[in-house]
Amino acid sequence: MTVLNLNHTILAGNLVADPEMRVSQSGTNLCRFRIAVNRDHLSADGQRITDFFNCVAWSETAEFVCKNFAKGRPICVVGQLQSGSYPDKNGEKRYYTEISVRRVHMIEPPEAKQTKSNERFTDDLDLYDDPNLPF
Secondary structure (H helix, E strand, C coil): CCCCCCCCEEEEEEECCCCEEEECCCCCEEEEEEEEEEEEEECCCCCEEEEEEEEEEEHHHHHHHHHHCCCCCEEEEEEEEEEEEEECCCCCEEEEEEEEEEEEEECCCHHHCCCCCCCCCCCCCCEEECCCCCC
16 A cells, blocks of 8 residues: 655745845745735635745755745745744744745746845846755
8 A cells, every 4th residue: 555645835925024044053044924825715704814824945946936035025936845843942842834945936027026135136036946855
C-alpha cells in the first residue's frame, strides 16, 4: 500500500508589512513576511473575511522578496505549510505555523512596483524558484 504525502500551498494576497531580512544560525539569508488573503465569501453580517499567513523564504528567494516587495504590494507565493514548536524565554512551549516559500510570483507588472526607497526596478523576474531548497 502506497501512502500519499502531499503538502503544496499557493496563496495570493497583499503584504501586511515590509518583509524583514535576517540571517539564520547557519548563516543563510531568510526573509519573514505576512500576507493577508481575502476569503471568497462574506461573513453573515456582510463583512469581508481576511486570513493572515506567516511566510518564510530562504536564500535567493529571500533576497528577491526583500528587494521587490513592500507593505501593501500584492504577492503570490508557492510553498509548503509547516508547523513546529520552540521554547520561549520562560521555557514554555510555543507553536507556530507558516508557509515555507519556494516560489514567488509578482502579480503587478514591474513598472507598477515601488521599492521602499522609490527606486525603479531593473530586475524583470516575475518568478523565482530556489533550487537549493531540500523539497
